[in-house]
Amino acid sequence: MVKENLIATKTYTFALSIIKLNRHLIAKNEYVLSKQILRSGTSIGANVEEAIGGISKKDFRAKMSISYKEARETHYWLRLLKDSDNISNEEFIELENELNSILKILFKIIQSSKE
Secondary structure (H helix, E strand, C coil): CCCCHHHHHHHHHHHHHHHHHHHHHHHCCCCCCHHHHHHHHHHHHHHHHHHHHHCCCCHHHHHHHHHHHHHHHHHHHHHHHHCCCCCCCHHHHHHHHHHHHHHHHHHHHHHCCCC
């Protein structure tokens, strides 16, 4: 049995939320921002998975750093979606809370992997 990994679980769950958001945006005929948020929001977890399978500590840290950068980019797209009235303030807050939790964990992982 595989041990559950907190950051892998959180980023996977977040990616599912982003996929639902993408569908919502496409239904509203918002294709450009929907594609951006889908790419960056799902890339966070994909890079975490790659990091877990990394062949060295350096490889692990590099992939986690990419995940962190993708999470920052996702935050940018979320703010744009909110401020352009493509998502409600409530939707934004829910996703931002999830994302902030992910960012904190990724930052701690990156910092501790440098030691």
